[in-house]
Each structure stands twice: as structure tokens, then as C-alpha cells.
Amino acid sequence: MASQPPWGRSFAKAADERGKTAPRRGGMQPPLFPGGGGGAYWSGSLPWLTVIKACGRFKMSISETRRARRLDSLNPLAVTLDVPLPKKRLMPKKTFWGDQEPLSKIPFKIMRGHKHIVSSCHFCVDDTKLLSGSYDCTVKLWDAMDGSVVQDFKPSPEGPVLECSVTADSRRIVAASYDKTVKAWDLETGKLLWEISHETFIASCKFSPDGKYVVSGLDVDCGICITDAKNATTVSHIKDHHERSVMACCFDPDSQKVASVSLDRSIKIWDVTSQATLLTITKAHANAISNCCFTFSGHFLCTSSWDKTLKIWNVHTGEFRNQGACVTLMRGHEGCVSSCHFARDTSILVSGGFDRTVAVWDVGEGYRKLSLKGHNDWVMDVAISSNKKWILSASKDRTMRLWNIEDIDEIPLVMECKKTLGIKVKQCEGCDRPFSIYESDIFSETVTQCVFCRMEAKDLAEASLSSERVGSLASECSLDKEEHGH
Secondary structure (H helix, E strand, O other): OOOOOHHHHHHHHHHHOOOOOOOOOOOOOOEOOOOOOOOOEOOOOOOHHHHHHHHHOOOOOHHHHHHHHHHHHOOOOOOOOOOOOOOOOOOOOOOOOOEOOOOOOOEEEEEEOOOOOEEEEEEEOOOOEEEEEEOOOOEEEEEOOOOOEEEEOOOOOOOOEEEEEEOOOOOEEEEEEOOOEEEEEEOOOOOEEEEEEOOOOEEEEEEOOOOOEEEEEEOOOOOEEEEEOOOOOEEEEEOOOOOOOEEEEEEOOOOOEEEEEEOOOOEEEEEOOOOEEEEEEOOOOOOOEEEEEEOOOOOEEEEEEOOOOEEEEEOOOOEEOOOOHHHHHHHOOOOOEEEEEEOOOOOEEEEEEOOOEEEEEEOOOOEEEEEEEOOOOOEEEEEEOOOOOEEEEEEOOOEEEEEEOOOHHHOHHHHHHHHHHOEEEEEOOOOOOEEEEEOOOOOOOOOOOOHHHHHHHHHHHHHHHHHHHHHHHHHHHHHHHHHHHO
């Protein structure tokens, strides 16, 4: 320890021996405290009052002392201090629910669990469970409420899962993978029911609504394969159905027709009973067609494309809807559109794109109600719950997002959009469903049916007119025969 300064001992001695001269060491004269004369040296004892006053000039105030202690307590090098460090404030745990845009106010939940691209997603078990397929070679069942994985179906495919599907009664699931196989499991028990192998890659697979068939879209074969869902036997195998690889396929609501879309930009409708192609639409889009889905009535088919558009078709006539939805649906995504899905009542269409967004469309008037942003990479697949309250999206960012759109029409962004477009809501006299119409339309007061009921009425009128023409022609022929006979 360093020796005490000589003047320190002098002060101590002066405190004990009043009036005595403090010893000096080595002839050093300690300087007087300020105020005792410039350059003067201490030559004798000092009275207590002078000592106290001098020491008081070096002491800090009580507030300064406390502040110094607080600063010392934050000094990482002050290891010798006994002052405890201030306790760390506990921050509330961050949850996955939140608003994805300041004006949209759409709550969402992030589902994490896959280790690679999530390629396919579905609602099942009355919208309480979610089904997903991924490039990590797994098919998972999720709890929609807490986002936990309920079932990981085994044996897992040996290649990336490209698509999965579930029956309408949520009893069985099927998945197509890059290992050229299609596997079916029991959803409740997780037991593998059957497995079939193809000679080519399988790009798509879907259950029929009645659960009797599974349709697979084939890559190299450029065709489709329809399989019996009970015993895994082949019902139909149509090779070279398209000129290039099939991208997607699906059944109509009656489970009697199969729609398929391809890289060759064509759409085909295949009849299961007659084993024949009912409709072919060539050059339906300007680029490859990525996906397709039927309306619940089965009269219309929506197609999504890499040309950044979606189109709605009348599958009875093959006519492209030139008015309403199709014109505006071309301005929904800034990149390739990967997927599409109708709500059960056809009032809403949901699409996902490579621009990382999910678009929510008003089908009746064909405008985009809202764009859901939040994914960090391509949106690969979308689904909408049967009650229209939830949207599910699967992404290349290895996550799924569950969006709550129950109050979508009360969102400021949607209300502002309707106000800008001049849209009002009316009740359809044909199907009792609400539909939107532009207030500026000169026929807005006379239009009483939604666009789908109007299209169906037009088809019936044309069919009736055609039958009348056939009838009148037959009558003319019979009259001609009678005249020639006479």
C-alpha cells in the first residue's frame, strides 16, 4: 500500500495534540489550503475551525455523491463496488399476431415448422386444422388455433412434395412428390393407405369433391392420370393431353369433369364418363398457366398465369369474360401469379404471386379489394376457409401465414377503395348473395342479379333460342315435304 502523504499525518497529529508542532519529514513543507496565502507553507498547528472549513471545500454535496454512486454502478470496470447493478426490465414476449399494414389492419399468424419451400396448403376438419406439403419431403397437419404441428405423416416421401390434397370430409389426404409417387394417408390415424408410382414426375394431384377419384398432372407425359381413390387402380391415363407439361389440374364440383392447364398456355376439360375432351382453349394466356380452380356451381373456371393475370372462363361455352372481373384482374400482381382459389359462395377470389403478395378480389366487379403483404419470398399456394374468415398462404420463405379477413369490408383501406371506385352493394335476386356494382353505371338501378346469375341466364336464353331455331327449321322441313307430297 502507498505511504500516507506527510501532510496527512500532520493533520492527524494536529487533531490529537492541540498547540503542538507537527513533525516534518525530509524538510518538506505541505502547502496551505487555498485561501491561506499564495505559496505559503504550514509552520505550526491550525485551529479545528480552519481545518473543518478547508476540508469542507473538497467535499461534494449529498446529491452529487448519490449521482456519482449511480454512475459508478454502471461502470463495468468498477468491480470492487458493492452497489448492485440495476435490475433488467422484463420486456413482454413478442407474439406472431399483428398488423401487416398500417391501413389494412389484417391480423395474421405465422406458421413455422418446415425446413424448405412450403408448396401446398389447405384448410380441413371444419377449418380447425391446416394441411401443408413442402420441399423438405414432409406433409404436416397443423392446429389452426395455436399453430402447432399435430401430425407428421409417415413414411415421408423421398422427394420434395409438390402438392397435397384432402377429401371434402377430411378423412383422407394425398400427396404428390418429386420421387414420382402419389401417397394417400388416413388423416386421423396417420396410417399410409396406398402408394402408386409413375414413370414421370407428378406436378399436381387433387381429390375429386366426392372423394372417389384422384387426378394427377404429369410432367413428361404431358397428360393426366385419374386413379380410383379406394383401391388405387387406374381409371384413365391420357398421355399427350397437352403439347407441354401439365402445371395443374382439378375436378369440377360434380366430380365428372377434369380441368387441366399447361405450359403450352392451353386449357382442357376432360369428361370422366365419356372419356373425351369436351373443351379446348388454346393460347388462353400470354405465358404458361400455373393453376386453375372451379366456382362452386362449376360453370366458371379461373386460371392464373405467369403473364401476371387471372382470367375467368365460362366452361360451358369456352367464352372469355371480356367485361367485369377479367379486365381488372389483370392489375393485381406485379409478378407471375402462382395460385388461385374461390370462396365457397364465389364472392371472393384469392390469388398468390411471385411478388410475395396475396390478393383478395371482389369477383362480382373484378377489383382487388386488398393486397396482403408480409411474406419474404414467393407465395406458392393459397386457400380460403369455408366461412370466408381466414386465408392461408404458403411461401418459398418456408412459412405459412394465416390471415384473418372476417372484418375485411370494415378496413379503412377497403372502404376507401370502394369509395374511390364508386361501388355499392346489392342483394342478388337469383342466388340471394350480395354483389357489388358501380354507382356510375347507367344500368345500376336495373341490375338485380350478380354477374354469375346474369351469365347463366344468358346461357339459358341462348340455348332456348337455339332450340326454337331448330324447332322452326324442323317445321319448315315438314311443310316442304307436305307440299312436295301433294
